[in-house]
C-alpha cells in the first residue's frame with residue numbers, strides 16, 4: 001500500500017483552504033471515509049495520536065487509513081523533540097500528507113503529559129519539536145493552537161508564539177480563535193466558554209502575510225466561511241462538519257471552484273454500506289462503529305430522526321448493514337417488528 005500511497009502523495013497539492021478538524025473519537029478513518037465521499041478537496045485530519053501511543057503502542061491501529069482519504073494530515077500530541085521526529089517519520093512512512101502538532105488541547109490528562117495547549121507557554125520547546133520533525137520528514141509540518149492561555153488576552157503572546165515557531169520553519173498555523181483556560185473548564189467547556197476573537201487571527205495574518213494562516217472555531221455556515229476566506233488562507237471546521245456532514249457536499253463547488261456534484265444523500269448512504277461490507281470482510285469491523293459517524297447525514301430533513309434512530313439502534317446489530325439501510329428507509333419496519341420513530 002505504501003508505495004502506491006507515496007506516488008499519490010506526490011500528486012496531492014496540499015492546501016489548507018478548507019479542512020475538517022481533528023476530533024478525538026470522532027474523526028477516525030471511518031468518519032474520514034464519509035467526509036471524503038462528500039468533498040474531494042477538503043483536507044482531513046486524524047484524531048490526535050500521542051507520541052507515546054505510536055512509539056510504544058500498536059502502530060497499525062493508530063495509523064492505518066483508507067487510500068481514498070487523501071489529502072490527509074496526521075495530528076500528533078507530544079512535546080519531546082526526538083519522539084516527535086520519530087513519530088513524524090512513521091506518519092510519513094505510512095503515507096500521510098502532513099504532520100500537525102497539537103498545541104491547543106486543554107484536557108488535564110494532556111497537560112500532565114506536558115503537551116497540548118500548555119505548550120503555548122513553551123514556544124521554544126515547540127520550535128525545537130518542529131525543527132526536529134522538519135529535519136526528519138519531507139512533508140509539511142504544521143501547528144494547531146489557540147490564541148492565548150487562561151485569561152491572558154495579550155496579542156503579543158500569540159504573535160511571539162507564532163514568530164518563534166515560524167523561525168523554526170513552520171509555515172502553516174491553524175488557529176482556534178479562542179483562549180484555552182487550563183484550570184476550571186472541561187475540554188468541552190473550553191470549546192464553548194472562552195470567547196471567539198476572530199479579529200486576533202486577522203491581525204496575525206496581517207502581521208505574517210508570508211505564512212499560511214487558517215482559522216478555526218464556531219463555523220456553521222458557508223457565508224461566514226466565505227467571509228473569512230477573504231481575510232485568512234483557510235477555514236477549519238469541527239463540530240458542524242461532524243453533526244451536519246451534508247454541508248461538506250457543497251464545499252468543492254463553493255470554495256474550490258469545482259463544478260457542482262451530483263451527490264445525493266441516498267447514494268452516499270449506499271456507498272457507506274459498500275464500505276461497511278468491505279470493512280467487515282477485510283478487518284472484521286462491525287457496521288455499527290462506522291454508522292455512528294453518518295447519523296447527521298439527514299440533518300434538517302423530515303424523517304431524519306427516525307432514520308437516525310434506526311442506524312443507531314443496538315437491537316439491529318445482528319443484521320447485515322444493507323438490511324439496516326432498508327429499515328432506515330422505511331422499507332422493512334413491519335417485518336422487523338420494530339417500533340421506531
Ligand SMILES: Cc1cc2nc3c(=O)[nH]c(=O)nc-3n(C[C@H](O)[C@H](O)[C@H](O)COP(=O)(O)O)c2cc1C
Nearest residue numbers: 021022023024047048102176217218219237238239
Ligand atoms: C469531540 C471533539 C474532539 C476533539 N479532539 C481534538 C483533537 O484531538 N485535537 C485537536 O487539536 N482538537 C480537538 N478538538 C477541537 C477541534 O479540533 C476544534 O478546534 C474545535 O472543536 C473548534 O472548532 P469547531 O467550533 O468548528 O468545532 C476536538 C473537538 C471535539 C468536539
